[in-house]
Amino acid sequence: MKCALSSTLIFSIFLQSAWAQNLLSYTTAQAHSHNDNRQLRPFNEASAQQFGSVETDLLLKNGILYSVNHIEDTTPERTFENLYLGPMLAQLEKNSGQIYSQKDISFQFLIDIKTKAVETLDMLVKELEKHPEIISPSSNIKIVVSGNIPVPELFFQYPAYISFDGNPDIAYTPKQLERIALISQPFSKYTSWNGEGPLPKNDKKLIAKVVQKTHGLNKKIRFWDTPDNINTWKTMMSLQVDFLDTGKVIQMGDYLRTAPR
Template identity: 25%
Template sequence: MSSVHSAFVTRRTLLAGGAFASALTLLPDVGAVAGPRAANTRATTPATGITPLWRAHAHNDYEHARPLLDALSHGFTSVEADVWLEGDELLIGHAWPDPSRTLRELYLDPLARIAEANGGWVYPGHARPVRLLVDVKSGGAEARALLEELLPTYGRTFTSWRNGTERPGAVTLVLSGQQANQVLDAPIRWTASDGRLGTPLPDGATAADLPLVSASWSSHFSWVGIGPMPATQRDRLHALVAEAHARGQQVRFWATPDTIWLRENVWAELLAAGVDAINTDHLAELRAWLLQHDRG
């Protein structure tokens, strides 16, 4: 039994019932053994009243003091992790892999335990999957094959597809990076892919294969939040989102302006256009803003 699992079982015995307040109370213990950066942290967010924010996406989530756990305690429903295939492990890291941090220990195991404690969902009372966006930095198809072997061992925690029929789980794992816009042709699969915004679906693909489409902000827009967004660029933003939504896909932009003086102007335009995943490194700030402005 891993140290992560041991910490969970001890807390869960004390916190029978599986209420979300209990799950968040146990998050500090899970985080305390999740990796070097999380080793000396403890929760400061109250364990009650967490509202899931369905547009909130934690960019490079693993760079926060408590990977995954900080995002969940702020109500985020989409988190991003960069992985590198090393042997039979997927290591976490941005520019290079960190041998002390694995996708399994920082994300897969904690998500499974939180869902188990909360009646099968990450946020109890909200029967809707959260997204784990995995940016594959190395390994490509081999990294995906490893995940296809690993995810079924978590029971129904992760969304799966059987002969084209989706079986929602607590978490939908979407692959980006080297597996972006790739379609896995298999009767049973446990991963989906991140498509590319503004491009046609690959031959034979459906929105179930690529439920999310993404693009860098600067590849489509020159506006960075200073002054009003030019009407032509706003129209393009709305058109791109509408096109994706018509195909049944959600939309995300990466590298959106995220500095203190500009980000809220950009967030307002993203929200008005119906962008599904608003990208940020600033968890508390986006949470506060969405609670005030997102009535959807």
Template identity: 30%
Template sequence: MLRSTALTALSLLLAACGSSPLPVTDDVAPTTPPVDTGWQPLDQAHAHNDYEHDRPLFDALEHGFMSAEADVYVSPIARPGLGDDLYVAHDPQDIDPSRTLASLYLDPLYALYLDQAVIQPNQQQPFQLLIDFKTEAESTWAALEAELEPYADMLSRYENGLVTPGAVTVVISGNRPIDTLAAAGRRLAFIDGRLADLDDAPPVELFPLISDNWTNHFSWTGDGAMPAEESQRLDGIMQQAHSLGYRIRFWATPDSPGEARTAVWTRLADAGVHHLNTDDLAGLEAFLRSRQHPQHASAP
């Protein structure tokens, strides 16, 4: 029933918006697992370059993910018919005018929110939408700021010094308008920091997430034991992050199935890293579910 009503809401919303970027059928619908009332979303699961999957957003939701990443461009090239929308693509030449941030992410998320007040069943924290700015920071933010307003009731917000969590938290990565967001009295987005920012302890109300390239800080890629010095460094990062309230994500971790990837994921999860980065949705789901229910574990 939950899945059916969510689909109905999604159909109505997309019709009202005048476009339907994805056909609303069972083939694209996020599966809401009804088989186990104890089913939990995977708070640590982050879908890297989520838009490159067959069904952007929906594949991630179906696998229980609570974080997804989209690269965006605003008016990146002069081309007939290309307006001021935020376009989702890895490179400018890949832009498809029908694949916008609204059509692939904001509209479907809002439909689920209107239908059930959350994005995933049993959700306990906001779903994270990480938006990687590929075009200039200020112009891209101006477009995104206007774009987010119609969805304001769904989104985490900062206002008058306080953060009010919503069903979805928008975090900006890539070309980040840090000073502009820092000066805003009200905003519907937050900034993705870097490990170097931990030394200055920026306000968690602006930088809830700290992300960095794994290979810039660690040489270990899962073969053999993690070097003691690197293991201590990881634990130190996590202790500092936990004490200050930041969430941590590493990108460029090993992502090919096998023992090395499992070893890295295990060490990251044991250390309390908040988001495990992957393109292999099924693989990370299997890994995290095996940690939830070890008796049903199977090798990812």
């Protein structure tokens, strides 16, 4: 009995230590500003917190790209150029060609296409190529296209600086997988958990399984529309989810800089 108790205690300590170490490994570099264009100051709030990933909706209307979710929200002020490309260029100029002054911090720019895939993506490429500073490999910016994306067979029609958001249920060829930068999934596909109390055991197993599968492909994963509170953030960290989804940019920034320590 004494040996059994001792083994159990050691295993418990090991799990607690591993969980704590996992929490400590997270910084704002693993934070993802979901639907960032809905923030009061798109891009600027997330970059002020040094988030590693920012997302904008993208809508094409009359040959102009807008960072909005619905066509009725389009205004001259809410263009993709005004809300993102302009501020990003200012940040690159400020930090010698990179988003952040720390050269080891990469920046993922997730662009969620809301209108027709091919014509919107063609216009996106045209706009990006007006700004070689953004698409230069030296900028350390990873551009990932999500939402309405072309079928995998068409990935290679686009410049190498364009990567795509993937789905774990699609069997990509090895070459197609090279163009996948991220796997994204709706949280509601795996659970109806509201972020209060512990995540149900069976739901946790489902999420852990898809995380393990994604990591086995050497890809990163995020779940969108997760409950947006500290308990959920901690749960996602314990499951080794690579990007923590949030609309509470300042709150998550404060939490990741302080609480895990």
